[in-house]
Amino acid sequence: MHRSAPRLTRILACAAVPVMLAVAGCSSDSDGKEGQAPGAKAPSAGASSAAPGGGVSEKPTPTVIPAKYAKLPSACQAIAAKTIEDLVPKVKTKAGTPGKSSNPANRGGCSWNGLEDKGVDGSQYRWLDVSLFRYNSDPVLGSGDERAKESAEKEIAKLKATPGASKMRTSPANGIGDEATAVAYDTKKTDEEFKYATIVARTANAVVVLSFNGAGYAGDGAPGEKAMMEGATKAAKEAVAAIAAANK
Template sequence: MHRSASRLTRILACAAVPVMLVVAGCSSDSDGKKDGASSSSAAPEATKTEVAVAPAKFAELPDPCKSITSKTVKSLVPSAKNKSGTRGKSSDTAARGGCSWNGLDDNGVKGSQYRWLDVGFTRFASDQALGSGADRAQADYAKQVAKAQAAEGAKKLATAPAPAGSIGEEATKVTYDLTKTGEDFKYATVIARTGNVVVTVNYNGAGYAGAKTPSASDILKGAEKAAKEAVASVAAANDAGQPSGSPKPAGSASAKASDKASASATKSD
């Protein structure tokens, strides 16, 4: 009996050895698989690339007081006080500018005709944080249209899009009547966008001392004519000295500095 117990103990001891070895082997294999999985999951992340915004089409603005021909100014404002125009004040002429003409054409006993014409330009640079110049100009274009439609005291307000491509890439015409200084005025505003530039033309007139009030259609035609010339002057200012088919100028140092300053100011706001 004692021998049988002793023999049984030896058998169990021997049987335990391979079991321990198997367990150790499984543990080793398991660790190896974990290491392999860890290595494969540690692949480097793909580098994210930011899509660059489209470059601005125009780098320069025209001289606002020369953007409308002297012939057109004379026909729209016959007795302009300053035939060369009155330049608007701007702290950044590479980004914005304007000019105006006004005068009273005295016809003696037939009364007098008053006319006002002004043109304004705003250029937007492309900026990685703010968007392309064209997109920024499009947003401002919408704001200018809304502003013209909100003219205080306006009567018979009418808004209509200009035919596609007739005045820049897109344009809107706003007309209305307004009474001031005891006279009935006819107003027309044309807002146009060409590339990254927004052009706004205002033209209005009235008859004084019994003179006939100008027709709304004549005032609108005058505004459209001035707007077409102003839009064309933007392309001319950027094509100056460029051979046909050559790339658009990259912009002067002053324009580039202006773009950086404008972008910084917008971001800070």
């Protein structure tokens, strides 16, 4: 009886302190653990997420760099009329044929074509088209620039996989946007040799895909590769500049 009195006193003392202190400082008598200072707190599994005042802090929302460009220009007005006249002689529709888009702020396209008939000297056919893409910054998907870069890489990969293409050639296209790639190849259509010159350019969070192709008919030769790529490069630069102008 006399030996149980001290134990009873300790139990009553522990009952008078807060629960968290009682668990840490008074459990040694029951579980036999030693070396723990009275009143010490055990680490809590949720301590890392505890906020001042005892609440649980929420994970911070990821942030991304805002997209530079908020809109796209009209694709049919992204290339100067004089350039279209030079690249596509006898163009059928000078204003261009717009592509269908459910979201013009993020996607647009336009094309021009024409056949210059030179009689007994043959004919020359040209096709020019431009596609514009814009990407917003998204906390989950990434910044607009990153998304545009991924899009440009996919466009280049699609061009490299063009069915029936021969003499595929790719090279950097310097001085067009933030980065650009030139893709050239040949194809056979209706027994005629077509020359293709394409520029895939990224400017901040926007992508320009400019395709220019042509062929000679009725005995006229195919257009020169250099001239085709020079034409595509000129038009691509104008399209990149049009995006910047539309966002001033």
